[in-house]
């Protein structure tokens with residue numbers, strides 16, 4: 700009897716309760732991290748679609764500047780007077796930041812775990828679309844993270860615009876006479892810089908791949924194995940990604956082409 704078999708039968712002699720504990724599962728457990736990724740990722744998808752609906756107001760034929768700035772103002776004063784000032788917007792921002800931290804933490808932890816488990820002798824698989832996007836999830840995630848920092852500096856805080864001598868102090872008078880930030884002019888001025896417009900278009904493509912693969916993973920991780928359900932969900936994942944890339948990327952391109960202007 701080889702020593703390994705001998706060892707095995709030795710263990711079998713010990714009552715189960717008294718056997719040495721096996722390696723405890725890593726904490727937080729992988730399924731918890733995947734659940735966090737799925738929930739926070741879904742919050743982002745909803746936010747991106749909601750944000751896209753607002754962005755598309757730049758295409759309204761009648762007074763897009765007015766409609767866009769009204770919408771930005773509406774977002775700031777949502778649930779007034781129940782919640783004073785921009786309280787709702789700050790709750791919304793805090794939720795997004797919390798989701799972002801959880802998403803990045805879980806994503807990095809899962810990535811490190813998968814790499815440790817895979818070791819040096821990784822299984823060779825065919826380079827399908829999902830395999831390629833899956834392998835680049837970390838990098839596409841980091842690109843999106845840098846984009847968000849730039850985007851906030853550029854359009855919400857205004858630094859990026861300022862450094863290019865565009866006025867970030869542009870203000871707009873709403874119909875009621877209230878003076879608000881001219882978010883529309885800031886957007887147009889920002890995208891009139893070709894390098895910024897191209898950067899936005901490239902990032903939207905990256906977001907589309909990240910989103911499509913993210914939704915695909917959610918379907919796999921949470922048991923979407925029935926062929927019909929799978930096909931429908933995979934189609935929806937690609938459709939959402941396509942809507943985001945076409946809807947958003949068209950805006951900087953339209954500004955560059957002169958179709959949207961102040």
Ligand code: HEM
Nearest residue numbers: 750754771792847850854855882886899906947948950951
């Ligand atoms: C071409 C596509 C996009 C355009 C034209 C656009 C436009 C804008 C504008 C104009 C603002 C400032 C609104 C204001 O001052 O009230 C803004 C804010 C913001 N955008 Fe975008 N955006 C785009 C894509 C994205 C994407 C893909 C994301 C997420 C990954 C994103 C995340 C945000 C966030 C988090 C804010 C700050 C909201 C706040 O706290 O006020 N944007 N965007």
